[in-house]
Structure formats: structure tokens, C-alpha cells
Amino acid sequence: MLAMTLCNTWKGDVESLVRALSLIDDLGPDERLGLRGLPLRLAHIEAGQDIVRQGEDPVESCLLIDGFVCRYKTLSRGQRQILSFHFPGEIPDLQSLRLKLMDHSLGALVASRVAFIAHEAIDALVRQSPGVQRALWKATLVDASIFREWLAGVGRRSAYERTAHLFCEMFVRMKLLGLAPAKSFHLPITQHDIADALGLSAVHVNRTLQDLRRDGLIATRGRYFSVEDWTRLRAVADFDPLYLHLRTPFCPDLA
Amino acid sequence: MLAMTLCNTWKGDVESLVRALSLIDDLGPDERLGLRGLPLRLAHIEAGQDIVRQGEDPVESCLLIDGFVCRYKTLSRGQRQILSFHFPGEIPDLQSLRLKLMDHSLGALVASRVAFIAHEAIDALVRQSPGVQRALWKATLVDASIFREWLAGVGRRSAYERTAHLFCEMFVRMKLLGLAPAKSFHLPITQHDIADALGLSAVHVNRTLQDLRRDGLIATRGRYFSVEDWTRLRAVADFDPLYLHLRTPFCPDLA
DNA sequence: AGCTCAGTCTAACGTATGTTATTCCTGCGA
DNA sequence: TCGCAGGAATAACATACGTTAGACTGAGCT
Numbered sequence: 422m423l424a425m426t427l428c429n430t431w432k433g434d435v436e437s438l439v440r441a442l443s444l445i446d447d448l449g450p451d452e453r454l455g456l457r458g459l460p461l462r463l464a465h466i467e468a469g470q471d472i473v474r475q476g477e478d479p480v481e482s483c484l485l486i487d488g489f490v491c492r493y494k495t496l497s498r499g500q501r502q503i504l505s506f507h508f509p510g511e512i513p514d515l516q517s518l519r520l521k522l523m524d525h526s527l528g529a530l531v532a533s534r535v536a537f538i539a540h541e542a543i544d545a546l547v548r549q550s551p552g553v554q555r556a557l558w559k560a561t562l563v564d565a566s567i568f569r570e571w572l573a574g575v576g577r578r579s580a581y582e583r584t585a586h587l588f589c590e591m592f593v594r595m596k597l598l599g600l601a602p603a604k605s606f607h608l609p610i611t612q613h614d615i616a617d618a619l620g621l622s623a624v625h626v627n628r629t630l631q632d633l634r635r636d637g638l639i640a641t642r643g644r645y646f647s648v649e650d651w652t653r654l655r656a657v658a659d660f661d662p663l664y665l666h667l668r669t670p671f672c673p674d675l676a
Numbered sequence: 677m678l679a680m681t682l683c684n685t686w687k688g689d690v691e692s693l694v695r696a697l698s699l700i701d702d703l704g705p706d707e708r709l710g711l712r713g714l715p716l717r718l719a720h721i722e723a724g725q726d727i728v729r730q731g732e733d734p735v736e737s738c739l740l741i742d743g744f745v746c747r748y749k750t751l752s753r754g755q756r757q758i759l760s761f762h763f764p765g766e767i768p769d770l771q772s773l774r775l776k777l778m779d780h781s782l783g784a785l786v787a788s789r790v791a792f793i794a795h796e797a798i799d800a801l802v803r804q805s806p807g808v809q810r811a812l813w814k815a816t817l818v819d820a821s822i823f824r825e826w827l828a829g830v831g832r833r834s835a836y837e838r839t840a841h842l843f844c845e846m847f848v849r850m851k852l853l854g855l856a857p858a859k860s861f862h863l864p865i866t867q868h869d870i871a872d873a874l875g876l877s878a879v880h881v882n883r884t885l886q887d888l889r890r891d892g893l894i895a896t897r898g899r900y901f902s903v904e905d906w907t908r909l910r911a912v913a914d915f916d917p918l919y920l921h922l923r924t925p926f927c928p929d930l931a
Numbered sequence: 932a933g934c935t936c937a938g939t940c941t942a943a944c945g946t947a948t949g950t951t952a953t954t955c956c957t958g959c960g961a
Numbered sequence: 962t963c964g965c966a967g968g969a970a971t972a973a974c975a976t977a978c979g980t981t982a983g984a985c986t987g988a989g990c991t
Contacts, residue, residue, distance in 0.1 A: 476918070494828040497914040502828040516821075519814045524821050524919040548806065558813050559774045565820035566771075566779050572823055573749040573757040575830045576875025580978070611938065620831025622979050627940060643987090659752040663731070664779040835948070866968065877949050882970060898957085 434461055434486050434536050437598075441510030444597055445563050445668055446556040455550045459543070461536035466490075466529040472514075473527045479517045481537040485509050488533020489609050493617065494525045503618035505567060506530075506591065506610075508598050515561055518543055531609045563666045570664045575620040578659070583619050584629045585658035588639055592648055593662055593671055605640075605647030689716055689741050689791050692853075696765030699852055700818050700923055701811040710805045714798070716791035721745075721784040727769075728782045734772045736792040740764050743788020744864050748872065749780045758873035760822060761785075761846065761865075763853050770816055773798055786864045818921045825919045830875040833914070838874050839884045840913035843894055847903055848917055848926055860895075860902030 439453055448456075461484070466472055472490065473479050485507055492504040492513055504525060507513040514527050518540050547554040567590075574583045591608055595601040612630065616623040633639045638654045640647045648654055662671045690712050697703060697711070716739070721727055727745065728734050740762055747759040747768055759780055762768040769782050773795050802809040822845075829838045846863060850856040867885065871878040888894045893909045895902045903909055917926045 492824075494824065496828060496832055500832040502831045504824050504827060516817045519810065520817050520821065520921050522918060522921070524921070525824060551803065554809070555774065558816070561813070561820065562771045562775050562816060565816065565823060566775065568820060568823035568827055569747075569749065569759050569780060572759060572827045572830060573751060575827060576757040577751055577755040612940095613938080623938095624940090624980080625978055628978090631940085663777060666775050666777070666779070867970095868968080878968095879950080879970090880948055883948090886970085 434463070435459060435484070437486065437510035438484055438512070441508075441598065442556045442560060443668070445666055446559050447668065448556060449552055452550055452552040452556065455546050455553050459538050459546060461538060463534065463536050466533045466535055468529060468531045468533075471526050471528045472535065473517070473523055475523055475526045477523045478521055479514065479523065480541075481539045482512050482514050482517055482543065483527065484512050484536040484538060486534040486536055488535075489530045490527060490533055490535075491530055491614070491618070492525050492527050501617045502620065503614065504571075505564070506618070508594060508600060510598060512538075512560070515557060516564075518557075530614065559666075566664045566666055571618075580619070580621050580625055580629045581632060582658055583621075584615070584626065584633060585638060585654050586660055587615065587619060588633075588646065588648065589655055589658045589660035590665075591646075592651075593665065597667070597671065603647075604649075604651070605645055607644060608646050609644050689718070690714060690739070692741065692765035693739055693767070696763075696853065697811045697815060698923070700921055701814050702923065703811060704807055707805055707807040707811065710801050710808050714793050714801060716793060718789065718791050721788045721790055723784060723786045723788075726781050726783045727790065728772070728778055730778055730781045732778045733776055734769065734778065735796075736794045737767050737769050737772055737798065738782065739767050739791040739793060741789040741791055743790075744785045745782060745788060745790075746785055746869070746873070747780050747782050756872045757875065758869065759826075760819070761873070763849060763855060765853060767793075767815070770812060771819075773812075785869065814921075821919045821921055826873075835874070835876055835880055835884045836887060837913055838876075839870070839881065839888060840893060840909050841915055842870065842874060843888075843901065843903065844910055844913045844915035845920075846901075847906075848920065852922070852926065858902075859904075859906070860900055862900050864899050 435457055439448065439456055442448060442456070462481070463486070466488070472483055475495065487509055490507045490513055492507070494502050494504060496502065505513070514523070517523060543557070547557065570586075570590075574586050578586065592601060592606060595606045595608075600606060612626045613623045615621075615630075616626040619626065621629070630639075630641065633654075634641065636653075637649050638657065640649050654660075665671070694703065694708050694711055703711075717736070718741070721743070727738055730750065742764050745762045745768055747762070749757050749759060751757070760768070769778070772778060798812070802812065825841075825845075829841055833841065847856060847859075847861060850861045850863075855861060867881045868878045870876075870885075871881040874881065876884070885894075885896065888909075889896065891908075892904050893912065895904050909915075920926070
């Protein structure tokens with residue numbers, strides 16, 4: 422199979438988007454219908470490949486169907502800062518609908534399936550459906566809110582707290598999307614990726630993970646992570662899900 | 677005079693908003709007219725006072741007319757992380773139009789004049805003017821882009837580079853707004869504020885400023901800062917104004 | 932079974948930055 | 962003119978984290 426495959430819309434693909442958007446805004450039947458009608462161009466992305474690059478001027482945005490992607494910046498001396506992680510149902514580069522040039526890159530951390538949606542199509546939908554417009558704007562604002570939380574974390578939290586916070590966020594977001602059935606979840610990222618997300622070195626992430634395990638807060642097996650003590654993990658991380666701006670407040674239904 | 681004064685609209689106040697929005701999006705005559713018609717509730721904010729607080733659910737947003745404000749988060753152990761600085765003409769809490777609860781606070785760094793605009797009024801304008809809607813969405817996206825740049829800075833740049841970068845950003849943004857006539861500008865912030873913005877300690881900011889001065893990159897006199905060597909400052913900071921998403925690319929008209 | 936390679940882990944050492952505490956300015960109000 | 966207070970500067974010391982280098986582990990491939 423080619424790296425990029427062109428297909429027609431398959432209705433099931435856009436359901437994850439509807440579900441993800443419903444987490445932060447109330448979608449009526451018309452809005453759902455409008456979203457379901459968006460024309461999709463399906464594509465496969467290999468692990469490690471970029472979907473969009475810093476400086477480009479894309480004419481479509483990318484809905485993640487399956488896999489795991491991150492946004493990142495590359496600085497002058499080659500250092501990488503990961504800005505966000507994204508799960509199926511999210512549109513990581515929705516901002517390119519309004520901002521002409523990409524100020525960062527979007528890359529796949531594992532082999533992923535994405536659906537490109539032409540900006541023209543989104544614009545047309547948004548013009549005729551204020552509800553969709555509202556939901557999409559809100560989605561970009563939640564995005565920004567997560568950047569703020571990360572900024573505060575990198576600026577003012579210790580490596581230990583920061584790492585705990587990342588696990589809290591990943592856990593809650595995955596749980597809401599149905600990607601973390603119980604207390605454990607599959608996060609296909611390396612310690613190096615975690616380091617680049619938290620503004621740390623890979624070595625120190627390793628040390629910190631060991632500390633978190635020793636303290637009984639999390640457990641890891643391969644790339645499966647599990648929350649061993651949600652209450653304490655959350656306390657250590659100073660995690661308050663307010664910044665995720667969820668429509669229905671998250672209640673940790675854990676033993 | 678009272679701390680909060682109620683007044684009617686004065687047309688001049690909203691011109692700075694029109695000007696600021698024009699930096700990132702092309703406003704037609706209709707859009708300008710719509711913006712000028714927004715009802716304003718003027719207020720004075722004392723230095724050090726909060727305008728909105730984390731956790732609140734405001735029903736209006738705040739256009740900064742005069743002064744200098746910042747957004748910040750307060751973490752569990754009282755540490756403060758400043759998330760952004762804002763100049764006259766900007767609406768620092770525009771996001772509260774769509775996001776119910778504030779995930780951070782907005783505070784005045786000096787005595788400031790602001791104009792509150794009811795969310796209802798903005799919503800009404802946005803419904804009838806897609807152009808204004810577009811411009812405001814874009815403004816929140818530029819906001820997010822700046823958060824990303826700061827995140828990359830705090831995560832991956834040294835204190836020296838990070839401080840240089842802040843001055844580059846402040847200089848360019850102030851110049852575009854007409855607040856930095858020549859190469860110098862008035863930034864009414866303490867070294868402590870700079871520390872909280874860059875994720876550093878105040879002591880280290882002091883050391884770093886001395887280094888920047890020694891190297892002939894900037895000069896400071898009280899709270900007046902000046903760029904002494906734009907080319908080198910920019911190089912040290914790895915500053916690329918792309919992330920400001922300006923409509924007309926910034927050309928440093930410096931000797 | 933034996934490679935191979937990516938990823939994890941360990942160790943020793945270096946340093947950028949934080950902490951605490953004190954002194955020194957400087958602008959401003961009385 | 963003096964006194965005051967907030968901010969800037971300095972000094973001595975502490976440490977969280979980075980760097981470099983190497984050994985270990987396990988999943989996939991032949």
C-alpha cells in the first residue's frame with residue numbers, strides 16, 4: 422500500500438470527531454449532520470513522518486482517525502520542543518484554517534490514519550452552521566488553554582510534578598475518548614518524546630519515571646502505563662482538569 | 677475618582693482595537709463600523725489589581741485602552757507563571773467569550789484604563805459580521821501561537837536566549853502598535869515580573885540582564901529598555917517573527 | 932538461534948539556575 | 962531635606978537537572 426492513499430469519505434471516520442467535539446461543546450443534530458457531510462481525503466502516515474511542516478501554507482486540515490501525533494517546534498540548534506499530543510477524533514492543525522503559515526510542525530509518533538479536510542469545505546460548513554463554527558473555535562481555545570497549562574508546568578513545576586501532570590492529562594483525555602478502559606492506557610511514546618514534551622533531558626525523564634514508580638504512583642510495562650494511585654498522582658501534579666474545559670466535569674471513577 | 681467608573685462609549689477608545697486587529701487581519705469598512713459600534717463600559721484598574729480571576733465566569737471581555745496587563749496562573753505552592761503580556765488595543769480575555777470558566781487570571785501591572793464589552797454584544801456583532809468573527813478567531817489563534825513560542829522558549833532555550841527573545845517580542849509588538857518610536861520603549865515591569873514570565877528566579881534574571889547589557893545587546897534605564905544591537909539580539913534569541921502571524925511582515929527599520 | 936537496532940537504564944561528572952540573605956539605589960511623599 | 966519603600970544588585974552557597982558514555986534489554990528479522 423502506498424504511503425498516501427486517496428479514498429472517498431467513509432462516514433464512520435468522522436464520528437470520532439463528533440465525539441471529541443461533543444466533549445467540549447453541545448452539538449445539535451444539524452451540526453452533527455454538517456460535520457458528517459465533510460469530504461475527507463484519507464491517508465496513511467508512517468511512524469516518524471511529518472504531516473505538515475513549519476513554514477508551510479496548507480490548504481487542508483487533518484483529522485486524526487487512528488494513531489498518535491504530536492505538534493512540535495524545532496529550534497535553531499536542533500532542539501525539539503513538543504507542544505501537544507493528539508488522539509483520534511482531534512484536528513491538530515485546525516488553526517491553519519485561519520493562520521496562513523505553520524509556526525510549527527505536525528508529526529506522527531506511530532503509523533497513523535488521517536483524513537484531510539479542505540479548508541474550503543470547513544469554511545463553507547462554518548458559514549452555514551454557526552453551531553459548528555462555535556464548536557471549532559472553542560476547540561482551538563481549549564487547545565490554547567492546554568498550552569497555557571504546559572507553559573505553567575515547564576516554567577514553574579519540578580520534573581517530578583511535571584511528569585505526574587502529563588500522565589494525569591493523558592489519562593483523563595484518553596479516558597474521555599474511550600482509549601483507557603480501566604486505569605491503564607497505551608501511550609506509544611518513548612522517554613525521549615516525554616523529555617521533549619516536558620522540557621527535560623531523556624536521562625532525567627528516566628530517573629523521574631523510576632521515582633514515580635518507586636512511590637507507587639504509576640506503573641509502566643513497555644508502552645503501557647497505568648495509574649496506580651490516582652489521588653496521590655493528582656495531588657503531586659497539582660492537576661485540576663478545569664483547563665480542559667470539559668462540558669461535563671470529569672469524575673475519576675476509580676476504586 | 678472611584679476605582680471603577682461607569683461611562684458611555686467614547687469612539688476613540690475602540691480605534692486602538694481596530695488598529696491592533698488590522699495587524700493580523702484585513703478589516704473592511706463594514707467590520708470597522710461594526711467594531712466601532714460596540715458598547716463599552718469604561719473602568720480604571722489600579723496597579724496590581726486583578727481584572728478577572730481564575731475560576732470566574734465573566735459575562736464580558738476587556739479591551740485594554742491604556743496601561744499594561746498580564747495573564748498569569750497561580751500554582752499550588754503560590755508560584756506564579758505569567759502567560760502573556762498585553763498592550764492597548766488588545767482583548768486579553770477574548771477567550772472567555774467561548775470558554776465558560778477562567779483557567780487563569782488577568783491582572784494590571786500598572787494603573788490601566790480598560791473597556792468592558794458584554795459577551796452578548798460581541799456575539800451579536802459576530803453573528804452579523806463574518807469578517808469580525810474571522811478576525812477575532814484569528815486573534816485568539818495568534819494568542820495561542822505566542823503561547824507555543826513561549827512554551828518552546830521555557831522548555832528549550834537558556835535563560836540568556838529566553839530573555840533576549842522576550843525583548844525581541846516586546847520590541848516588535850510595541851513598535852507595531854506605535855509604542856516604541858525609536859529603538860527604545862517603556863516596559864513597566866520589574867525583574868520579578870520578567871522572572872515569572874520566563875520561568876526563572878528574579879536573581880537569575882538580574883544576572884542575565886547584566887550579561888545582555890555587558891554584551892551590548894540591550895540597555896536599561898529604570899523601566900526604559902532599548903535595543904542596542906538588533907541584529908545580534910535577534911540572532912541570540914533565535915527570534916523569527918513568523919509566530920506573530922502579522923499581515924505585513926515586520927521589517928526592522930533600524931540603523 | 933543469533934543479529935540488530937531502538938529503547939531503556941546506569942554511572943560519573945559538570946553546570947545552569949535556585950535560594951537565602953544583605954546591601955545598595957532611587958524616586959517620591961512628607 | 963529627610964526618610965521611606967520597592968526594586969536592583971551582590972555574595973555565598975545549594976541542587977536539580979544536563980551531558981556524555983556505556984551497558985543492558987527485548988522485540989522483530991533472517
